[in-house]
Amino acid sequence: MIELAASFDSQFESIPPFYLYLLIGAIIFVETGILLGFFLPGDSILFSAGLVAAAHGEVNIVILVTVIFVAAFFGDQVGFVLGRTVGRPYLEKHKGPRIQKMIERSERFYERTGWWAVVAARFFPWIRTFVPPIAGASKMNYYKFLSANALGALLWGVGITLAGYYSGSISWVKDISYALAAFFISGSLISAFINYRRDRRD
Numbered sequence: 001m002i003e004l005a006a007s008f009d010s011q012f013e014s015i016p017p018f019y020l021y022l023l024i025g026a027i028i029f030v031e032t033g034i035l036l037g038f039f040l041p042g043d044s045i046l047f048s049a050g051l052v053a054a055a056h057g058e059v060n061i062v063i064l065v066t067v068i069f070v071a072a073f074f075g076d077q078v079g080f081v082l083g084r085t086v087g088r089p090y091l092e093k094h095k096g097p098r099i100q101k102m103i104e105r106s107e108r109f110y111e112r113t114g115w116w117a118v119v120a121a122r123f124f125p126w127i128r129t130f131v132p133p134i135a136g137a138s139k140m141n142y143y144k145f146l147s148a149n150a151l152g153a154l155l156w157g158v159g160i161t162l163a164g165y166y167s168g169s170i171s172w173v174k175d176i177s178y179a180l181a182a183f184f185i186s187g188s189l190i191s192a193f194i195n196y197r198r199d200r201r202d
Helices: 002-012 017-033 042-055 061-086 088-092 097-113 115-123 127-137 142-167 171-175 177-201
Strands: none
Touching: 017 042, 017 061, 017 127, 042 061, 042 142, 061 088, 061 127, 061 142, 088 127, 097 115, 097 127, 115 127, 115 142, 127 142
């Protein structure tokens, strides 16, 4: 199994780092900035990106975490501005009962914790997509949101990526980093797809 995973890694080593930066940045931006991206596996992607950066010297960890921070920060900013300008209709256009339930949970979370909700929501799948537009629709002070957004992007985006990066220093993990990344991301995507299908059936 280890040999198979290592073979999988060798096939992906030739991918230019630029495409990795671009792909991860785009995914993180869409997940945090556009309601359609709520199903994307942000946590798994961040950790996996760190694993790959540790195992393959062509991937610069400084550039990687910078791209991730910028994508996460501006993604939330877009969500906030859309919520502030469009208001509740932006949230209500998604009619699925499961999604509406997640929006309601996100609203309660925001009402209870305010500024901290923007920071903490980063670590909760689905909720992190809905809190920025909720904060915008609730007319949260722009500069308060800005500070919470920056801190959340740092702790979540940079923090989880670095956790994966330092985990990748373990020798056997380094040898199969791409295979592990594919495993984590595939598992997350399958779970997200199942939840999406359930929502469509409800």
